[in-house]
Amino acid sequence: xxxxxxxxxxxxxxxxxxxxxxxxxxxxxxxxxxxxxxxxxxxxxxxxxxxxxxxxxxxxxxxxxxxxxxxxxxxxxxxxxxxxxxxxxxxxxxxxxxxxxxxxxxxxxxxxxxxxxxxxxxxxxxxxxxxxxxxxxxxxxxxxxxxxxxxxxxxxxxxxxxxxxxxxxxxxxxxxxxxxxxxxxxxxxxxxxxxxxxxxxxxxxxxxxxxxxxxxxxxxxxxxxxxxxxxxxxxxxxxxxxxxxxxxxxxxxxxxxxxxxxxxxxxxxxxxxxxxxxxxxxxxxxxxxxxxxxx
Amino acid sequence: xxxxxxxxxxxxxxxxxxxxxxxxxxxxxxxxxxxxxxxxxxxxxxxxxxxxxxxxxxxxxxxxxxxxxxxxxxxxxxxxxxxxxxxxxxxxxxxxxxxxxxxxxxxxxxxxxxxxxxxxxxxxxxxxxxxxxxxxxxxxxxxxxxxxxxxxxxxxxxxxxxxxxxxxxxxxxxxxxxxxxxxxxxxxxxxxxxxxxxxxxxxxxxxxxxxxxxxxxxxxxxxxxxxxxxxxxxxxxxxxxxxxxxxxxxxxxxxxxxxxxxxxxxxxxxxxxxxxxxxxxxxxxxxxxxxxxxxxxxxxxxxxxxxxxxxxxxxxxxxxxxxxxxxxxxxxxxxxxxxxxxxxxxxxxxxxxxxxxxxxxxxxxxxxxxxxxxxxxxxxxxxxxxxxxxxxxxxxxxxxxxxxxxxxxxxxxxxxxxxxxxxxxxxxxxxxxxxxxxxxxxxxxxxxxxxxxxxxxxxxxxxxxxxx
Numbered sequence: 014x015x016x017x018x019x020x021x022x023x024x025x026x027x028x029x030x031x032x033x034x035x036x037x038x039x040x041x042x043x044x045x046x047x048x049x050x051x052x053x054x055x056x057x058x059x060x061x062x063x064x065x066x067x068x069x070x071x072x073x074x075x076x077x078x079x080x081x082x083x084x085x086x087x088x089x090x091x092x093x094x095x096x097x098x099x100x101x102x103x104x105x106x107x108x109x110x111x112x113x114x115x116x117x118x119x120x121x122x123x124x125x126x127x128x129x130x131x132x133x134x135x136x137x138x139x140x141x142x143x144x145x146x147x148x149x150x151x152x153x154x155x156x157x158x159x160x161x162x163x164x165x166x167x168x169x170x171x172x173x174x175x176x177x178x179x180x181x182x183x184x185x186x187x188x189x190x191x192x193x194x195x196x197x198x199x200x201x202x203x204x205x206x207x208x209x210x211x212x213x214x215x216x217x218x219x220x221x222x223x224x225x226x227x228x229x230x231x232x233x234x235x236x237x238x239x240x241x242x243x244x245x246x247x248x249x250x251x252x253x254x255x256x257x258x259x260x261x262x263x264x265x266x267x268x269x270x271x272x273x274x275x276x277x278x279x280x281x282x283x284x285x286x287x288x289x290x291x292x293x294x295x296x297x298x299x300x301x302x303x304x305x306x307x308x
Numbered sequence: 309x310x311x312x313x314x315x316x317x318x319x320x321x322x323x324x325x326x327x328x329x330x331x332x333x334x335x336x337x338x339x340x341x342x343x344x345x346x347x348x349x350x351x352x353x354x355x356x357x358x359x360x361x362x363x364x365x366x367x368x369x370x371x372x373x374x375x376x377x378x379x380x381x382x383x384x385x386x387x388x389x390x391x392x393x394x395x396x397x398x399x400x401x402x403x404x405x406x407x408x409x410x411x412x413x414x415x416x417x418x419x420x421x422x423x424x425x426x427x428x429x430x431x432x433x434x435x436x437x438x439x440x441x442x443x444x445x446x447x448x449x450x451x452x453x454x455x456x457x458x459x460x461x462x463x464x465x466x467x468x469x470x471x472x473x474x475x476x477x478x479x480x481x482x483x484x485x486x487x488x489x490x491x492x493x494x495x496x497x498x499x500x501x502x503x504x505x506x507x508x509x510x511x512x513x514x515x516x517x518x519x520x521x522x523x524x525x526x527x528x529x530x531x532x533x534x535x536x537x538x539x540x541x542x543x544x545x546x547x548x549x550x551x552x553x554x555x556x557x558x559x560x561x562x563x564x565x566x567x568x569x570x571x572x573x574x575x576x577x578x579x580x581x582x583x584x585x586x587x588x589x590x591x592x593x594x595x596x597x598x599x600x601x602x603x604x605x606x607x608x609x610x611x612x613x614x615x616x617x618x619x620x621x622x623x624x625x626x627x628x629x630x631x632x633x634x635x636x637x638x639x640x641x642x643x644x645x646x647x648x649x650x651x652x653x654x655x656x657x658x659x660x661x662x663x664x665x666x667x668x669x670x671x672x673x674x675x676x677x678x679x680x681x682x683x684x685x686x687x688x689x690x691x692x693x694x695x696x697x698x699x700x701x702x703x704x705x706x707x708x709x710x711x712x713x714x715x716x717x718x719x720x721x722x723x724x725x726x727x728x729x730x731x732x733x734x735x736x737x738x739x740x741x742x743x744x745x746x747x748x749x750x751x752x753x754x755x756x757x758x759x760x761x762x763x764x765x766x767x768x769x770x771x772x773x774x775x776x
Contacts, residue, residue: 020339021733022726029722053411054704055711061704064417065697072427073687076434083438146441153672155441173672179434179680182687270417303737307744 020302027295034288041281050272060269067266074262077180078255081248084178087188088245090144095190095238098139101132102231105207108132109227112210112220119217126211133207137166140196150192152176159192165205168198180251186244195237203230313371314760320372321753324351327375328746332739339734343518345382346734347510351375380510384533386728387517391524391531393724395586397717398525402591403606404714406474407707410610413466416700422463422617423700425456426693430686436666437679446635446661453657457644460618464652467611471567471596474607478592479559481526482573485589486556488519488526489541489548495519496538497552503537513537523548527557527573528585544583546575557582567611571596606706611652613699618651621692624685632665632678639669 044050054061111117112125140160142149151159154170161169176189196203207230210223328349338344356368415421432452436445495516502509520531520541529543534551541549548555560572571593573582584590597605599612622644629643641663648654658664667675686693 017730017735019730019733019735019738022729025726025729051417053408053707054414054416054700055408055411055707056704058701058704058708061417062697062701065423065693065700068417068423069427069686069693072424072431076431076683080434080438145439147674153440153667153674153676155673170672172670174667174675174677176674177676177680178438179683182684185680303740307740 023298027298030291031288031295034284034291038281038284038288041277041284044272045277045281048272048274048277049270051270064266064269067262067269071259071262071266073182074255074258078252078259080178081180081252081255084180084186084188084248085245085252087144087149087176087178088241088248090142091149091188091190091241092238092245094139094142094149095195095234095241098136098196098234099231099238101135101139102203102227102234105129105132105210106227106231109210109220109224112214113224122214122217126214129207129211129214133164133204133211136196136207137204140192147176148189148192150190150195152189152191160196160198160204164208165199165202168193168196168202171198180248180255184251186247186251188244188248190237190241195233197230197233203233206230311764315757315764317370317372318753318757318760320354320374321756322750324349324373324375325746325750325753327378329743329750331378332743332746335734335739336736336743339736339739343514344734345380345510345514345517345732348379348381349375350377350379378508378510380513381732382513382517383728383731386724386731387521388531390721390724390728391521391529392586393717393721394521394525395528397714397721398588399528399586399591399594400710400714400717402474402588403595404707404710406470406592406595407606407703407710409470410467410606410703411707413463413470413610414700414703420459421700422456422459422696423693425452425459426686426696428452429456430683433679433683436664437676437683440666440674440676440679443661446664446666449664450657450659450661453643456621457618457655457657460614460621460652460655464611464614464650467607467614468567471607471611474592475559475565475571475596476563478571478589478596479563481589481592482557482559485523485527485548486554488522489554489556492516492519492523492539492541492549493552493554496549499537500551509537524587526587527589528587530585544585546580546582568598568608570598610699610703611650613702614652615650617692617696617699618655619646620695622646622651622655624692625682628678628682628685629665631681632667633669634665635662639665641665 043052051057051060051064108125108129112122117125137160140150141158148154148156148159148170151168151170152173152175154173156170158166159168159170160166171193175187175191177185178188179185197205199205206223206226210220210227213220213223328351331347331349335346351373354371354374356370359365359368416423418424429449429452432445432449436449439445495512499509499512499516502512516539520529520539523529523541523543524531527543527548529541529548532540532542534540538551539549540547540551543557546555548557556576558574558576560574561569565571573584573589573593574580575582584593595606597608599605599608602609604612622642625644626642630640633639634641643658643664645656646654647656666679667673667677671677685691688694
């Protein structure tokens with residue numbers, strides 16, 4: 014009984030076929046114009062979860078990238094400040110050797126002492142130097158001058174947390190330098206040593222014992238600079254990883270969310286043909302009835 | 309056999325052929341009419357009169373043809389299968405439409421969804437951590453927080469609007485069922501009296517079948533045919549239409565009810581709770597149901613997910629924020645405040661940058677350990693991001709399932725409708741053949757009449773003229 018075919022069933026079937034083909038065509042056209050595989054979660058729930066995850070990772074990675082760039086500017090500032098400090102120390106060492114010359118008259122010693130005082134002031138300025146308004150050698154302190162007070166100045170920012178930048182989900186890198194360790198605080202600090210050297214020169218005392226103290230202070234500054242350099246290298250490596258990660262995450266997301274252009278175009282062309290065939294067949298099927306042949 | 313019997317036989321043939329041609333004409337005229345069921349003349353041969361005591365004793369021929377009825381070539385089984393398929397398709401399509409609406413609210417995956425706002429929020433904490441001495445990044449953080457809470461509350465409001473719109477549609481559907489039921493009862497009355505008077509009610513039955521199909525699509529229901537030509541329509545086992553009497557349905561609650569209110573289908577006169585066997589109303593009721601721990605109505609469950617997400621976000625963020633010191637020096641303060649019964653609507657970020665805690669006290673004025681810990685919230689396995697992704701995936705899976713069921717139900721319905729149409733619809737070729745047959749039958753009957761007429765003419769006018 015189901016095999017009985019009438020004009021109505023034929024028309025309805027033709028309409029349904031055309032409708033199906035047309036909606037497939039519309040889907041593919043939409044896909045081809047946006048190239049989106051997932052336009053709503055139900056298109057592929059599992060891929061949606063992956064897409065959300067990948068997008069979150071991408072956003073976090075971009076943020077780590079900005080953190081790394083920012084950290085690099087900090088470490089460069091610290092490096093150049095420490096370079097200045099070591100230049101100053103180099104000059105101080107030269108002067109110390111010069112002052113050890115026993116034939117130097119007192120007036121010469123006084124002149125050296127004066128230069129040492131001014132170099133000491135330069136050191137204090139370097140130790141108090143800032144990057145974008147923040148202290149380089151005083152962690153998260155907001156003090157205007159972390160090395161403060163009468164000679165020798167004390168480090169007033171001790172105990173504050175270091176400035177850190179997050180470079181990955183699990184890693185943070187310190188981007189400032191510890192002023193307390195590099196320059197020391199109050200008595201025993203590099204400022205104290207230089208100051209005592211100048212005082213000894215003015216008093217005509219023997220400056221030879223001070224040479225090793227100056228050397229120690231110089232080593233601390235060089236060590237601090239090496240530390241900064243090591244961390245800068247770490248940031249550079251993290252930057253490389255970050256860039257690679259960015260590319261791979263982007264490829265991953267494209268793979269999940271975006272359709273392959275070639276296959277979509279192929280599907281679209283095929284579907285266009287299908288639709289045209291359906292149209293032609295419908296036009297042929299719906300025309301004749303017995304009435305065309307009766308007279 | 310009487311002298312004029314043959315004339316009468318020919319006349320019967322003429323009228324029968326004429327009737328058949330008229331029916332073919334009716335069929336052809338309604339070839340494209342929706343819901344029309346093809347008709348046929350049911351005719352039978354009239355037997356010769358019984359031989360009585362005074363019978364001739366000779367073999368006698370029958371007395372022509374009788375038109376017994378005009379039959380409607382419908383099939384109650386196929387009608388029933390169309391109704392049940394319509395009920396399932398109505399149920400599935402309403403559910404699928406509602407779930408796709410919920411998906412539309414999510415706007416995931418994309419740049420306008422909550423996930424993007426969340427990522428922006430975490431990134432804003434790190435941005436603020438880079439420049440704790442500056443108010444600019446903190447302002448950006450507040451903007452990111454506002455954008456996140458706005459997205460949550462806008463999504464929740466969209467769900468509320470969707471709930472109201474589905475409820476309004478369900479209410480319209482109930483009204484349509486009531487209207488259709490009273491029309492069915494009216495048709496029942498007309499059909500019963502027509503059939504009792506021996507008339508033909510085929511077209512009325514077609515119209516009534518369309519109405520019962522509407523009822524089935526909206527509210528499920530079964531149709532039972534009665535011997536007097538009427539039908540009873542039952543919904544959930546209770547009679548909606550019985551003969552000419554009608555019971556009405558109504559939705560519980562007010563049309564102003566909002567998301568979360570219970571909605572039921574009720575019987576009026578006498579009152580009671582109605583159950584449905586499918587149909588659009590059942591589909592709407594299933595998505596309108598209040599949340600019940602994951603097994604409630606889809607809209608309310610989605611809204612509950614929004615609330616759960618808002619609460620979880622506020623709890624996680626506040627737990628970290630309370631460990632820090634704000635710009636104005638207070639400790640232990642919340643970042644997000646949640647007020648009112650709905651967390652999704654009541655979640656708000658701080659208004660002023662001085663209420664933001666980036667670091668802990670005692671670790672320097674520019675400490676940003678709290679901001680860093682906050683940004684790390686986005687990456688854990690129990691992070692709000694993961695929670696949200698789970699919600700999105702869950703709704704996506706549900707919606708996909710509903711769409712697949714819809715496709716299946718639509719295919720079933722199409723096949724049921726095709727099956728019925730192949731039985732009941734008019735075939736023009738067939739009607740043309742019938743037309744031809746009956747045209748020839750008419751011409752032949754007329755020829756018989758002429759032949760008998762000529763024979764009688766010979767008998768009456770030309771007999772007994774011998775020798776004139």
